[in-house]
Amino acid sequence: MNDNLDQKLSRSYDANFLVSDAYKKSMPDMQNGKSETICGANVPIIQVGSSNFKLPLFFKQKGGAVIQLEASISGTVSLKKDSKGINMSRIVRTFYDYKKEVFSPELIEKILLDYKINLKSSRAWLKIDFSFPMLRESLRSGLSGYQYYNCAFEGLLDEQDQFHKIVHFDYIYSSSCPCSMVLSEHAREVRGVYGIPHSQRSTASIKARIDNEQSISFNELHHLCVTGIPTETQVMVKREDEQAFAELNGANSIFVEDAVRLLYKQFNSESRITDFEIACSHLESLHSHDAVAVVSKGIPNGFKGDFTEYQQLIR
Secondary structure: OHHHHHHHOOOOOOOOOOOOHHHHHHOOOOOOOOHHHOOOOOOOEEEEEEEEEEEEEEEEOOOOOEEEEEEEEEEEEEEOOOOOOOOOHHHHHHHHOOOOOEEOHHHHHHHHHHHHHHOOOOOEEEEEEEEEEEEEEOOOOOOEEEEEEEEEEEEEEOOOOOEEEEEEEEEEEEEEOHHHHHHHHHHHHHHOOOOOOOEEEEEEEEEEEEOOOOOOOHHHHHHHHHHHOOOEOOOOOOHHHHHHHHHHHHHOOOOHHHHHHHHHHHHHOOOOEEEEEEEEEEOOOOOOOOEEEEEEOOOOOOOOOOOOOHHHHOO
C-alpha cells in the first residue's frame, strides 16, 4: 500500500509553482501548535531565537562618515508558557527591515520593540558583533594604518519596555612585566649579566552600559583605554617606532592587576557609562598559561564581573 502511494508522489521540483493565498492558509503551522503538542515540561523559555546570522551593515565613523561592515547578529525573544514555539524566521526578517539604516544602540531599541510586537513576546534581546576600523598613527615615523577593534552593540527590552543599552569594546595592548624588568636590572647591576624583561600581547574586554539619554562613540571608548594603558599594539612600525615602543613599555610596565585598575579608573570617570565590567588577559610569554583579572563598577544589581571563559579574550 505504501509502495503504491509512493508511486503516485512526484519526485520532481516544480520551479514554476505559484503559492496562492489559499495554499498558504492550508499549510500547517507547527510553531503555533496547541499546548498539547509541547514536548517536555510546559514552562516559559527565557530566550529563543537566531544566532550568528550575517549581513553588511552601516556604521558611523568619527567625523560622521558612514562605513559598511560585515556584522554577526544574534536575536532572541521570550516564550510564554503554553506556547509551542516562535516563528524563527521573523527574527531575521524583522532585522532585515532595518538593513539600510545606520546602526547605533538607539536603533536597536526600535528593532527590539518590533521583535516584541511581531513575535508576541514580553522580552527581546539583540547583539550585533563587528570589527570596527580606526586609523592609528605610528609613534615617531609619521606612518599610519588601520587598527581593527572587536566591538558590539547589545540591547535588551524587558517586560516593562525598559531599554538596556550596552556596548562592547576589545582593546589590544602590550604588557611588560614589572617583576621581570626589576630582576633584569638586578642581574645587570649586581652580576653584569644582560637580561631582557618579558612582555606579551594582552586583551582588555569591556562591557559598558550607557545612559539611555546619552551616547558614546567607539573612538571615545578607545580614548579611555589608551589613556589608561598607553601601550596599544602598533600597525605601522619603522625602527624609530620600535625603539619608541620599547621606551613606552618601559615607562608603563604593568601586572594584570594594574591593567584592570587603570581601566577601572578611566571608565568610572565617564558619567555616560552607568555600569561596566572589564576583563584583562595577559598571554604570558614566561608561563604556559595566561594571567587574568576582572573588575566591575560595583553598583547594586549591576554587572558582577563574573567572567569565567577567559579563553574568549584571546582573539
